[in-house]
Amino acid sequence: MTKIAFVTGATSGIGLATAVDLAKHGFKIIATGRRRERLQELQQKLGEANVYPLVFDVRDNVAVIEAVATLPDAWRKVDVLVNNAGNAHGLSPIQDGSVEDWDAMIDINVKGLLYVTKAVLPLLQKQGGGHIVNIGSIAGKEVYPNGNVYCASKHAVDALSKAMRMDLVQFGIKVSEVNPGAVETEFSEVRFKGDKERAASVYKGFQPLQAQDIAELISFIVTRPAHVNLAEVLVLPTAQASSTIIVKEQ
Ligand code: NDP
Numbered sequence: 001m002t003k004i005a006f007v008t009g010a011t012s013g014i015g016l017a018t019a020v021d022l023a024k025h026g027f028k029i030i031a032t033g034r035r036r037e038r039l040q041e042l043q044q045k046l047g048e049a050n051v052y053p054l055v056f057d058v059r060d061n062v063a064v065i066e067a068v069a070t071l072p073d074a075w076r077k078v079d080v081l082v083n084n085a086g087n088a089h090g091l092s093p094i095q096d097g098s099v100e101d102w103d104a105m106i107d108i109n110v111k112g113l114l115y116v117t118k119a120v121l122p123l124l125q126k127q128g129g130g131h132i133v134n135i136g137s138i139a140g141k142e143v144y145p146n147g148n149v150y151c152a153s154k155h156a157v158d159a160l161s162k163a164m165r166m167d168l169v170q171f172g173i174k175v176s177e178v179n180p181g182a183v184e185t186e187f188s189e190v191r192f193k194g195d196k197e198r199a200a201s202v203y204k205g206f207q208p209l210q211a212q213d214i215a216e217l218i219s220f221i222v223t224r225p226a227h228v229n230l231a232e233v234l235v236l237p238t239a240q241a242s243s244t245i246i247v248k249e250q
């Protein structure tokens with residue numbers, strides 16, 4: 001039977017590539033994000049019958065609950081939840097940090113992930129199993145200068161992934177965490193508030209990961225046999241050894 005994957009942040013980067021790659025593996029996709037046009041483009045690309053677009057902001061718990069409640073019966077048998085929506089806002093030392101940026105990162109990366117999980121979990125439980133894949137980060141494993149609140153939000157994702165695995169094992173629900181290093185997406189453009197030049201400089205002088213690299217990993221994780229849970233993966237560009245050590249050509 002066709003499986004259904006609920007992918008947050010499917011309008012760009014890792015989430016978009018994951019939606020496309022999972023569709024290649026035969027999944028139908030509930031694709032979510034705030035940018036409706038991009039979800040519609042994805043639906044056109046993969047076929048109307050294969051994509052169900054859901055537009056909501058993960059920061060708004062009521063909107064999350066209402067969006068999930070609108071899913072028609074045929075789309076309620078969710079097998080996989082990819083908690084991918086997230087971003088960084090700013091890169092400043094703690095003394096200069098903006099409270100708005102801190103709120104955004106905590107509200108999106110931590111509370112948003114919790115809201116979506118709480119709304120979708122009953123659908124997985126009804127199926128008698130399922131798989132949650134949380135997108136953490138190398139920033140959830142170590143901190144780096146000026147990364148403060150983004151790193152804290154991803155450390156929270158790391159803690160929540162471990163905690164969810166413990167709480168949900170009794171329901172036969174797998175919980176996996178994928179922790180990428182530098183991936184070339186819209187991530188840095190968002191972090192630097194639309195400064196494309198500064199964003200591009202993050203990925204200059206080495207070969208960063210591409211969204212497709214992470215998408216293929218997620219597809220691999222969710223297509224393992226029922227008794228196998230690939231619980232945690234740290235995936236880095238070859239040129240990267242840690243958050244602060246990236247070998248770049250001059
Ligand atoms: P992108 O900026 O390309 O994608 C972010 C996605 O998240 C978009 O689809 C965006 O959709 C969605 N999103 C952001 N805010 C909200 C919101 N408030 N409500 C709903 N959806 C939202 O970045 P990436 O693909 O790189 O990021 C995906 C995940 O990967 C994030 O969790 C990020 O922290 C993580 N990550 C990224 C790394 C990298 O180097 N790029 C490395 C490690 C982890 P929309 O704007 O349409 O709402």
Ligand code: 8X3
Nearest residue numbers: 137138139181182243
């Ligand atoms: C994104 C990777 O190193 O910019 O999570 O924090 S990093």
